Amino acid sequence: MPTKPLCCPARRRLLAGAAGIALNTLPRGRAQAATAGVRTLAFENLHTGETLRTVYFEQGRYLAQPLLDIQHVLRDFRSGQTHAIDLGLLDLLSAMCERLGSPRTIQLISGYRSPATNAALHARSGQVSSTSLHMQGMAADIRIPGCSLPQLRALAVSLRGGGVGYYPRSDFLHVDVGRPRQWTGS
Numbered sequence: 001m002p003t004k005p006l007c008c009p010a011r012r013r014l015l016a017g018a019a020g021i022a023l024n025t026l027p028r029g030r031a032q033a034a035t036a037g038v039r040t041l042a043f044e045n046l047h048t049g050e051t052l053r054t055v056y057f058e059q060g061r062y063l064a065q066p067l068l069d070i071q072h073v074l075r076d077f078r079s080g081q082t083h084a085i086d087l088g089l090l091d092l093l094s095a096m097c098e099r100l101g102s103p104r105t106i107q108l109i110s111g112y113r114s115p116a117t118n119a120a121l122h123a124r125s126g127q128v129s130s131t132s133l134h135m136q137g138m139a140a141d142i143r144i145p146g147c148s149l150p151q152l153r154a155l156a157v158s159l160r161g162g163g164v165g166y167y168p169r170s171d172f173l174h175v176d177v178g179r180p181r182q183w184t185g186s
Helices: 010-021 062-075 087-100 115-124 149-159
Strands: 038-045 052-059 106-110 141-142 162-166 172-176 179-182
Touching: 038 062, 038 087, 052 062, 087 141, 087 149, 087 172, 106 149, 106 172, 115 162, 149 162
Parallel strands: 038 106, 162 179
Antiparallel strands: 038 052, 106 141, 141 172, 162 172
């Protein structure tokens, strides 16, 4: 079955309600790819081994099935729960890959986290925020092969898309679409 584009507000509301897609969360325009054209993302979930390469935006529209596929790959791997992934986060990740040139696969360490998972992680580590944007589908912990962590950090900061957490000892970068801020963890 061909992928149907999200073409009108009524269809967006219908799909958002039925599928839990954050269609009302439109990109903020700070760090996104061009509004026309094609946006592609590729993920490798390091916990589940799943991979996904998909076009999620084309001809000025977000595509429903690819958004659901992304939501599945970025799910809470501990509980299996899914959640709508903020479109601004997807556009930020797409812009990062676009700036790096050539197709890039994002290695996903953590995408969505259920409140229960986040609470358990927070209880074990003071570095996990009790109000983490992971619980709203607005954050991801990532690596991109072929790009050093310092380079990835500089790129994320330059795009000014939200928060950037640098975790050199744990070898990942946190990016989110909350308020712009920076920090270094372990």
